[in-house]
Every structure is written in C-alpha cells, then in structure tokens.
Amino acid sequence: xxxxxxxxxxVAIPENLAxxxxxEIIFGRxxxxxxxxxxxxxxxxGVSRSPVREALRLLERDGLVTREARRGIWVSPMSxxxxxxxxxxxxxxxxLVAKQAAESADIEKKAEFKSLLSELKxxxxxxxxxxxxxxxxxxxxxxxxxxxxxxxTRLLGGLEKQALRYRYHAYEQDPKIIQLSLDDTGRIYxxxxxxxxxxxxxxxxxxxxxxxxxxxxxxxxAFGEG
Amino acid sequence: xxxxxxxxxxVAIPENLAxxxxxEIIFGRxxxxxxxxxxxxxxxxGVSRSPVREALRLLERDGLVTREARRGIWVSPMSxxxxxxxxxxxxxxxxLVAKQAAESADIEKKAEFKSLLSELKxxxxxxxxxxxxxxxxxxxxxxxxxxxxxxxTRLLGGLEKQALRYRYHAYEQDPKIIQLSLDDTGRIYxxxxxxxxxxxxxxxxxxxxxxxxxxxxxxxxAFGEG
DNA sequence: CGACACCATATTGTATACAATGTACAGGTC
DNA sequence: GACCTGTACATTGTATACAATATGGTGTCG
Numbered sequence: 001x002x003x004x005x006x007x008x009x010x011v012a013i014p015e016n017l018a019x020x021x022x023x024e025i026i027f028g029r030x031x032x033x034x035x036x037x038x039x040x041x042x043x044x045x046g047v048s049r050s051p052v053r054e055a056l057r058l059l060e061r062d063g064l065v066t067r068e069a070r071r072g073i074w075v076s077p078m079s080x081x082x083x084x085x086x087x088x089x090x091x092x093x094x095x096l097v098a099k100q101a102a103e104s105a106d107i108e109k110k111a112e113f114k115s116l117l118s119e120l121k122x123x124x125x126x127x128x129x130x131x132x133x134x135x136x137x138x139x140x141x142x143x144x145x146x147x148x149x150x151x152x153t154r155l156l157g158g159l160e161k162q163a164l165r166y167r168y169h170a171y172e173q174d175p176k177i178i179q180l181s182l183d184d185t186g187r188i189y190x191x192x193x194x195x196x197x198x199x200x201x202x203x204x205x206x207x208x209x210x211x212x213x214x215x216x217x218x219x220x221x222a223f224g225e226g
Numbered sequence: 227x228x229x230x231x232x233x234x235x236x237v238a239i240p241e242n243l244a245x246x247x248x249x250e251i252i253f254g255r256x257x258x259x260x261x262x263x264x265x266x267x268x269x270x271x272g273v274s275r276s277p278v279r280e281a282l283r284l285l286e287r288d289g290l291v292t293r294e295a296r297r298g299i300w301v302s303p304m305s306x307x308x309x310x311x312x313x314x315x316x317x318x319x320x321x322l323v324a325k326q327a328a329e330s331a332d333i334e335k336k337a338e339f340k341s342l343l344s345e346l347k348x349x350x351x352x353x354x355x356x357x358x359x360x361x362x363x364x365x366x367x368x369x370x371x372x373x374x375x376x377x378x379t380r381l382l383g384g385l386e387k388q389a390l391r392y393r394y395h396a397y398e399q400d401p402k403i404i405q406l407s408l409d410d411t412g413r414i415y416x417x418x419x420x421x422x423x424x425x426x427x428x429x430x431x432x433x434x435x436x437x438x439x440x441x442x443x444x445x446x447x448a449f450g451e452g
Numbered sequence: 453c454g455a456c457a458c459c460a461t462a463t464t465g466t467a468t469a470c471a472a473t474g475t476a477c478a479g480g481t482c
Numbered sequence: 483g484a485c486c487t488g489t490a491c492a493t494t495g496t497a498t499a500c501a502a503t504a505t506g507g508t509g510t511c512g
Contacts (some may be wrong), residue, residue, distance in 0.1 A: 012295055013495080013496080014495090018485040037463065037464090038464070047496080048496055048498070049464090049496095049497085050495075050496050051495080051497095053464090053465090054279070057280065058285045061287045063310070069464080069503095070464050070503055070504060071463085072463070072464075072504095073464090075407060085378060086377055087379070088326075089377055089378050089381060091373075092318035093318060098313060148309060149311045149315075150308075151289065151311035151312055151315055151388070152314070152315050155315060155381050155384075155385075158380075158381075159381075162377070164465095168457090228457090239465080239466080240465090263493065263494090264494070265493075274468070275466095275467085275494090276466050276468090277467095280465095295494080295495090296493075297474065297494080298493070308496090418480075
C-alpha cells in the first residue's frame with residue numbers, strides 16, 4: 001500500500017496483500033506478537049489461502065512476521081535486541097547505498113531530492129508523521145534507484161520496513177523525533193547530488209547511528225531487551 | 227541439501243526442495259538463465275506444485291532465481307554487475323559479522339574453528355573443491371551463529387549463496403583459487419577466537435575485497451558485464 | 453491429587469482442479 | 483511481403499478439498 005507501490009504498479013494479489021499487511025504492522029494496527037492465521041487474513045481480504053500464504057512468505061522475508069512450521073504465524077516481536085540488529089546492519093548498508101547513489105551520473109533523478117526535501121519540510125511543519133515517513137521512504141527508494149544496485153536494494157527493502165516500525169513507535173511516544181533527522185537528511189541529499197560519495201556515506205552512517213542511540217532506551221522500555 | 231541443512235534439520239518439503247535446487251544452481255547443474263517451470267520441478271521431485279511454488283519463493287528471496295509475474299521463472303543470470311553488487315554488500319556485512327562474532331563470549335563455539343580449519347586444509351590438500359566450499363560455508367555459519375545477529379544472518383544467508391555460485395565457477399576454471407583464501411581465513415578465525423573484533427573485521431573486509439578483485443575479470447569474460 | 457494418555461479441534465501443509473494471462477504461430481489483409 | 487489479428491497452447495495464479503500435525507482439554511489410572 002505504501003512501500004512497494006513506489007517500486008512498481010504490480011496488481012498481483014500476494015504483493016498487494018503483503019503491502020497492506022506491511023502497513024498494518026508498521027503503523028501498529030497489527031501489534032507485535034499478534035497472531036495471524038491464514039484463514040483469518042484470507043477471509044478479511046476476501047481471497048483464498050493460496051495468495052495469503054505467498055503474501056506471508058513475503059512478509060517473512062522482510063522480517064515482519066515470524067513463522068513456525070505447523071504452529072502458526074505471528075507479527076515479529078519487537079525488542080531492543082532486534083532493534084540493534086536492524087540498525088547495525090542499516091549503518092553499513094545505508095552508508096554503502098548513499099555512496100553508490102552519489103556516484104551515479106543521473107542528474108535528473110538526483111534533482112528529485114529537492115522536491116522531496118520540501119515535501120519533508122511540509123510534512124514536518126504540519127506534524128503529519130505518517131506523511132513524513134512516506135516521503136522519507138520515497139527518499140530512501142530514490143537513493144536505492146540511483147545506486148542502481150539491485151542486490152543492495154533487495155537487502156535494504158527488508159531492513160527499511162523493520163526500522164520503520166520502530167521509528168513510527170518512537171514517533172507516537174514523542175512526535176518531535178521526526179525533527180531530529182531533517183537537517184542531516186538535507187545535507188545527505190546535497191552530498192549525493194554533489195557526487196560526494198565518501199561524505200554521503202559518512203553522514204549517513206552518523207545519522208543512522210545517532211537515531212539508533214537516541215531511540216535505544218525508549219525501545220528497551222517499551223519492548224524489553226529481548 | 228548443503229547450506230540450509232547446516233542450520234536446522236527441517237524436514238519441510240519446500241525447504242528441502244529449495245536446498246536441493248540451491249545446490250543445483252550453485253554447482254552449475256542448473257545453468258544461468260535456464261528456465262524452471264513449476265510443473266517440471268514438481269514432476270522431477272514427485273510433489274505437487276504447492277510446495278514447489280514456496281520453494282521457488284525461497285530461492286527468489288536469496289536471489290538465485292528471478293521471477294516475472296505470469297511469465298515464468300529463470301535461474302538468475304550471472305554477470306560482472308551482479309557479482310559486483312553481491313561483493314560490495316558482502317564486504318560490509320561479512321566485516322560486521324566477523325566483528326560481532328569476535329565479540330562473543332562463547333569460547334566453546336569459537337573452538338570449533340580449529341577443527342574447521344584443519345578440515346579446510348584437508349579438502350585443499352585433496353583438491354576437493356566441493357568439500358572445501360561445504361566446510362567454508364560451515365565456517366561462515368559458525369561465524370553467523372557466534373555473532374548472534376539473526377537479521378544479519380538472514381541477510382548474509384542470501385548473499386553467501388549467490389557468492390558461492392561465482393566462487394565455484396571460478397574454481398572450475400582455475401582450481402588454485404581455493405588456495406587463495408586459506409591462510410587469510412586462518413588468520414581471521416584466530417582473530418575471532420582471540421576476541422579481536424576490529425582486526426577480524428578489517429581482515430575480513432580485505433579478504434573479500436581481494437577475492438572480489440582477483441575474480442572480477444574472469445567473471446566478466448565468462449558472463450559479460452551485465 | 454497428580455500425571456499421563458488419548459481424543460477433539462484448530463491450523464498449517466499438500467494436492468488438485470479451475471481460471472487468467474502471456475506467448476507463439478497461423479491466417480488474413482493492406 | 484510485412485504487419486496486424488485472432489486463436490490455441492503453455493504456464494502461472496487462485497480456489498478448494500483433503501491430509502498431517504500441534505495444542506488443549508478431559509478422563510483415567512497410579
């Protein structure tokens with residue numbers, strides 16, 4: 001509904017289902033560790049279990065649900081440990097993708113960062129967190145596209161969604177979190193547009209590391225160490 | 227058959243199918259861009275299309291097959307571009323996992339590297355590339371286990387398999403490639419056992435970078451730039 | 453009273469039937 | 483002769499029926 005739709009206009013049922021469930025999970029309407037039965041999901045969306053199974057496989061791939069053979073499927077638990085895992089990986093991979101994006105020669109695509117940044121500012125000004133996150137994710141995907149590294153995009157796609165769960169939770173508790181990253185994000189976009197790969201990489205790593213550290217205690221209090 | 231079996235003794239059909247197909251792809255019995263129809267695979271292994279579909283989803287997750295909606299499924303093409311993608315990601319993530327493994331306090335598990343190293347030497351002495359790769363992969367999974375980072379393991383699982391395709395191909399062309407990494411691998415194992423995370427990380431990054439560079443031209447000649 | 457075994461039920465796993473769609477080839481038209 | 487169109491076929495996508503298994507409760511035996 002939100003993330004994958006940016007990538008392609010696919011109309012396949014499993015992908016659409018997955019997108020909708022993703023959004024439910026990211027924005028907390030499906031809570032951590034809540035159980036999902038195939039039949040329930042199928043009934044709810046008016047389809048059979050076949051496409052539901054495939055959708056759940058996709059969510060499993062992206063770490064949003066956890067499956068135990070013949071036992072069932074649950075929304076993946078959140079914990080400080082999981083949060084740390086996601087963020088240590090993100091530091092490395094987001095840094096790499098920022099560098100590769102900066103090294104791209106696609107001037108026109110790079111220019112899109114300008115409008116994205118103003119959209120981010122608007123969303124921030126209106127305190128519209130949901131819109132902020134949506135635009136932020138579009139920025140991530142633009143970076144991925146520029147980097148032109150399908151493998152890296154595939155890996156980051158999953159991490160991004162897991163990370164967003166934590167970020168949205170943090171926002172709910174303290175809305176000013178979305179202000180934290182705006183200035184740095186702008187500087188990173190500038191470095192990418194300027195073709196300064198090393199700088200984009202370093203700033204991205206720092207930004208993610210900072211967000212990680214600033215959120216860490218709150219995550220532990222909310223979900224435990226894990 | 228080879229890789230996943232190390233992780234668990236699962237007997238689920240889709241996982242087993244995926245393992246067997248993985249091995250076929252890694253060792254080149256299923257060639258790059260060869261088409262796979264669900265019915266074909268199902269008939270070959272004597273099961274219905276349902277578990278085959280799930281197995282193919284798993285392979286898709288790990289980048290070994292490429293799916294186009296309603297068009298079909300192919301063994302993922304190999305190319306220098308794809309090779310570069312896999313290796314730039316591996317440098318970051320394998321470095322990270324080596325560091326986190328070194329920081330583990332699980333002495334007993336760490337000791338397993340000793341026997342692994344001697345197994346590697348044996349395989350090398352006998353010029354048994356297949357065995358060498360199998361043991362090497364076990365070393366990777368031991369490292370992943372020590373790191374105790376499920377997210378990172380999930381990400382690397384896929385990359386590892388893609389990388390192994392290229393490594394086995396390179397071996398077929400020039401068997402001495404398996405000697406390249408043995409000494410460095412030993413030093414990395416030592417650093418992990420000694421708890422020297424930064425050193426393990428640096429050496430791992432260097433090793434993978436070296437392997438990458440040394441294989442790059444051969445990959446291009448064999449599969450094109452992509 | 454506790455523990456173990458057994459059975460009922462809920463849920464996932466697999467097989468199969470049917471639907472939708474993309475591809476290739478044949479035929480016709482300009 | 484080239485290009486477009488329509489139809490047959492191959493293949494994936496979805497629905498449904500059935501099988502296997504894990505869970506929870508109940509009853510019985512020690």
